[in-house]
Amino acid sequence: MQLPDVFNIRKPVIGMLHVPALPGSPQNKLDFNAIIDWVLRDAEALAGGGADGLMIENFGDVPFYPRRVPPHTVAFMTALGRELRRRFDVPLGVNVLRNDSASALAIAAAVNAAFIRVNIHTGARLTDQGLIQGTAHQTLRYRKLLGCDVKIFADVDVKHSAPLASRELRDEVEEVVSRCCADAIIVTGSASGRQTALEDLRTAKGAAGGAPVFAGSGLDLMNVAAVLEVADGLIVGTAFKQADVITNPVASERVHAFMEAVRNLRHQ
Template sequence: PTGMNCLRNDAHTALGIAAAAELDFIRVNVHTGTYVTDQGVIEGEAAHTLRYRKALGVDHGANRVSILADVLVKHASPLAPLSAQDAVKDTLLRGLADAVIVTGAATGAPVDEVLLSEVREAAGDSGLVLLGSGLSPDNATLLAPHANGAIVGTWLKEEGRVHNAVDATRVRKMAEAVRGLWRVNEASKR
C-alpha cells in the first residue's frame, strides 16, 4: 500500500493528494486529542477529516483512502494526561481511524514494547496496529506479534540517519528480517 503524510498535521492536503493520486491511505499524526509539540499546540480534526474524505468520494469502495492515525505521537505530549487505552479508543471509536500507529519518542526511536502491548490490547483483535518508528532487523521479531505491520523509513537510510539516501543493503536486510512476520488479510488491505 502507498500513502501520504503531510507534516506536521495536514490531513486536508494529504487527503487531496491521496484522492488525486489514487493512494491507499493517509497518515495523520494528531487525528484526535490535543498535543503540545515543538511546532506549538496541535489539535486533532477527525470530524473535519472524515467529512472531507466523504466529500472527495474516497470514504468507501475501491477508491477508499484509509486513515492511519498515530496515538501518543512522537515529538509530542498530550495536553492532558492520556492513557494508551483512552488514546486508542478515541482514535478508533470516536475518530473512526482505520488503524492506529505507535511510535517511539522520536523519529527512528524504537517503540516501547509495553506501550505497544497496551495499544494492541486496547485495539482488540479487529483493530489494526502499525509500528510507526524504530523498527529494525534486531527488534522485528520482538515487536511483530503486537502489530499488523510497520511504516519504516529511517532505518533504511545510510547509517540509519533520516536525511541520508536510502541504502539498498539495509533495505534487503530489513526485507529479510520482516518476511513472513505479518499476514496480509482483507482487513489490512481496506
C-alpha cells in the same frame, strides 16, 4: 479496516520516502526535478528491496506549518505522488506535516493513494509548532465529500509532542478508533528513530477493537522479531537509510536484509 483492504500480505512493511525540502521551504537546496529524482531513487531501493508499501512525507519542510500547508506544497506532493503511482505497483500513503490531513486526503484522492497518516487525529498536543488540535470531524467529512476510500492511519501519543494532561494510552486508542473512525493505529517512540515500546504496542492492540496497529519508529534487525510478534505492520524510515541517518538516501542492501528477516518471521 482489515489489512487485506490495503495490502496483500500479512505483517506489511511500509518504507518511508522522506522528501527533501521542497521549493519555498527554508531548507530547500534542490530544484524540483532533482527532488523527483531523489524520491524515485529511494522508492526504487525500497520497492526493489521488497517493501510492501511506500509513504511519502514532506520531511524536509522544517519548520513545519502546524496545520495547512501552502498550495505549492500540495502541488509538489501531488506531482511526486503521481510519479510514484505510475512507476511502483505497491500501496502508497501520504503524510503532510505537521498535521494537514485535508491536503493529504486531496493528494491521495488525486493520485489514487491507499492511505494517509494523520499525526494528531483527535485531542490536542504540545509540539514544536505550538498547540495542535485534532480535526477528525473535518477529516472524515472531507473524505466523504471527496467520495474516496482512502484509509486513515492515525497516530496515538504521537512522537515529537506531549499531551496537555496525563491520559491512559488505552483510552486514547479506543477513542481514536470508535469515536474518531480511524482505520488503523500507529504507535511510535518519543522521536523518529526511537524504538516503539512493546508494552505500548500491546496496550494499543488490546484497545484497538480489531483495527490494525502499526509500529512506527525505531525498527531494526535487532528488534524486528519482538515487535512483529505484537504489531500488525511496520513503518520503517531510519533503519533503511545509509549509516542510520534519516536524511541520507535509502540503502538498498539494508532494505533487502530487513525484508529477508521479515519474510522469515512471517513463516514462523
